[in-house]
Amino acid sequence: MAGKDYYSLLGVKRDASEREIKQAYRRLARKYHPDVNPGDKSAEARFKQINEAYEVLSDKGKRQKYNQFGDQWQYADQFAQAGYQQTPFWDFSQTGGAQRFHFEEGLGSLFGDLFRSGTRSRRVRPRRGQDVDYPVEVTLEEAYHGTKRTIALQTEEPCSSCQGTGRIQNMPCSVCRGSGVVSALKRLEVKIPSGVKDGSRVRVAGKGGQGYAGGASGDLYLVVSVKPHRLFERRGDDLYEEVAVPLTVVVLGGEVQVPTLKGKLALKIPPETQNGRAFRLAGQGMPHLGDSSHGDLLAKVNVVLPTKLSEEEKELFKQLSQLRPD
DSSP states (O other): OOOOOHHHHHTOOTTOOHHHHHHHHHHHHHHHOTTTSTTOHHHHHHHHHHHHHHHHHTSHHHHHHHHHHGGGGGGHHHHHHHTOOOOOHHHHTTSOHHHHHHHHHHHHHHHHHHHSSSTTOOOOOOBOOOOEEEEEEEOHHHHHHOEEEEEEEEEEEEOTTTTTSSEETTEEOTTTTTSSEEEEEEEEEEEEOTTOOTTOEEEETTOSSOOBTTOOOOOEEEEEEEOOOSSOEEETTEEEEEEEEEHHHHHHOEEEEEEEBTEEEEEEEOTTOOTTOEEEETTOSOBOTTSSOBOOEEEEEEEEOOOSOOHHHHHHHHHHHHHOOO
């Protein structure tokens, strides 16, 4: 059966894991995203194909049907009702024109029966649209304050030629090939709340695939990944950082400026503070998702030893070593 090879489109093997499929999709989606390739029609077309492939292969049920029937997977239920059996599509495509023609004849016969007028005519029932996952990458600052994104979303919508019924005058629609749906690219501005972390799924109600025959639209889920930060390490909703403190301050005590995601704060260093000691700054960490409270910031002391000492400074250290021979 000639058709689209979704595995090749994503550049993965047929036994690829869900994680490998998701990683391949994210890499290609970033490469061919319309915002990255403005005005490039070929990149936009490739982006649509990548989204179409991911939508099927990321869903276990759809992937199983696709593995059996190829790009005719939408008709798997009708095949089952008709008792039609099909070998995996990648083997079937190699079996020769005669068997391909036989399958296409069976397909036409099957849908001729399903769409034929009379007692076996198909009734169109309202169906809810599909839920859609969309990967979004944000900085730690954006995860802290919350942000917005304008995204290009590939969805399935009811075919306008057949009004989502899949047929025209009791024959399969040639535009949607009898499925009742067509691919569509739409742009949305979405809000990413403060406190999101790696793996957060932000639901945008009713912005997924459009419903059929009056059914409700599906939901859009933003799958968030947060970029590493040069200063802060995130553990849950707590932040960790190292603070450079001069030797004189840790010995005699004093005050240093500590960076936070809201600006700098003054931190009092007690006399004789040891290297590696961590100070907890309550409420200076990440916001809790869906809550007004925050995690904490733990500032670890990193003693900075003086360099390029003058002769006088060296002499003072010699005196100190004599006073404290241990």
